[in-house]
Amino acid sequence: MTPTLFSVSYAGYWGQHRLGIVEFLEKSAALGYPAVEIGGKRPHLSPLDYPDDASLAEIRSAAQRLGIEIATIAGYTDFTSGRQSAEVPFVEMQVRYVADLSRIARSLGATFVRVFSGYFTDSANYHNDWTRCVTALKECAAAAAGHGVVLGLQNHHDIGLTVESIEELLIDVDHPNLKLMFDPWSIALTGGDLYESAKRMAPLMVQTTLADYVRLPRFHYRPELVNYERLDPPAVRAVPLGEGFIDLPAFFEGLKAGGFDGYVAYEMCSPLRGGGSEANLDEAAGKSLRRIRELI
Numbered sequence: 323m324t325p326t327l328f329s330v331s332y333a334g335y336w337g338q339h340r341l342g343i344v345e346f347l348e349k350s351a352a353l354g355y356p357a358v359e360i361g362g363k364r365p366h367l368s369p370l371d372y373p374d375d376a377s378l379a380e381i382r383s384a385a386q387r388l389g390i391e392i393a394t395i396a397g398y399t400d401f402t403s404g405r406q407s408a409e410v411p412f413v414e415m416q417v418r419y420v421a422d423l424s425r426i427a428r429s430l431g432a433t434f435v436r437v438f439s440g441y442f443t444d445s446a447n448y449h450n451d452w453t454r455c456v457t458a459l460k461e462c463a464a465a466a467a468g469h470g471v472v473l474g475l476q477n478h479h480d481i482g483l484t485v486e487s488i489e490e491l492l493i494d495v496d497h498p499n500l501k502l503m504f505d506p507w508s509i510a511l512t513g514g515d516l517y518e519s520a521k522r523m524a525p526l527m528v529q530t531t532l533a534d535y536v537r538l539p540r541f542h543y544r545p546e547l548v549n550y551e552r553l554d555p556p557a558v559r560a561v562p563l564g565e566g567f568i569d570l571p572a573f574f575e576g577l578k579a580g581g582f583d584g585y586v587a588y589e590m591c592s593p594l595r596g597g598g599s600e601a602n603l604d605e606a607a608g609k610s611l612r613r614i615r616e617l618i
Contacts, residue, residue, distance in 0.1 A: 323584065323614075325615065325618070327355040328360075328361070328396065328588065328589040329341075329346045329358060329360045329396075331589055332349065343384075347384050347388055348388060351390050353611060356390065357390065359529075359585070359587045360395055361398075362398065367426055369419065372426055378429045382431070385431075393587075394432055396435075397436055397437045399419070399437045399438050399440075400440050401416060401440040402442070403440070403441075420465055420466065420473070421465040423435045425469050433471060434473070437475055438475075440454065440458075440480070451481060455491065456494045459491075459497070460495055463497040463500040466499055467499040474529055475500060476504075476531065483512065485509065485523060488504070489526075502523060503527065503528060503530065504520070505530050505532070506568055506569075516569050518576065519573075520572075524577050524579070524580020527584055530582075532586060533563075533591060534563045534565060534567075535559060536558065536559055536595070538558065540552070559594075560590060560594045561595045562609040562610050564610075570617055574617040574618070586614050586618070588610045590606060590607070594606060
């Protein structure tokens with residue numbers, strides 16, 4: 323398994339310190355990560371800002387200089403979006419986006435492009451939402467193959483979230499260029515067995531992405547009752563790997579039992595305990611790398 327740092331950790335989306343791509347590569351190498359995943363949108367690798375191979379030369383050069391592997395370009399897709407504007411070709415635009423990310427991945431020597439499925443729009447559209455994702459993933463897998471890279475599906479959105487549903491989704495897509503980027507986060511939050519899930523999914527996987535969290539119970543004061551009302555679900559806050567409730571040792575034992583040997587990416591993809599200063603991000607990334615190596 324190869325420890326990998328995801329650039330979303332230094333993208334500034336939650337007010338944290340922001341680094342440019344070359345700065346991020348330098349940071350990753352300094353922390354000791356041998357590989358990186360780079361977000362396929364601004365402020366990092368938006369196709370609008372990198373229209374051809376020449377525009378990517380500085381990034382290629384920096385990765386070579388630092389001896390760091392660019393493993394994955396992370397796409398951000400939601401194939402069920404846009405139902406309120408049926409005349410707009412949302413799926414077609416996203417397939418084009420994935421094709422552009424695949425071009426960038428090939429130019430940078432990356433093996434994978436990560437995608438998400440889609441969020442359910444409402445219960446009446448369950449089957450249509452599912453079918454829309456299947457169709458889009460088939461097209462995206464073919465587009466990625468055309469550029470010589472592999473499409474990886476992460477279980478983040480509603481469709482294909484659990485072990486059973488993502489397995490069924492892959493069966494329906496049935497494309498040799500679609501692989502799995504199965505993560506423990508959604509499984510832990512929905513009450514699944516991390517060992518059994520990892521063991522079952524490992525033969526299909528090329529990458530996993532890790533984060534860890536503590537649960538924060540929520541209550542709302544009811545003055546008419548002079549009491550508090552519990553709110554569900556609880557909130558969660560990110561912490562370094564090993565300091566939260568996700569049973570990472572069980573997940574890794576399952577990965578090993580199933581024969582997984584791919585990339586293990588760490589991400590700080592939400593507000594982090596201690597805040598978003600560069601020093602705090604560096605500390606969390608360093609602690610988490612040490613934890614990944616222990617688990618491996």
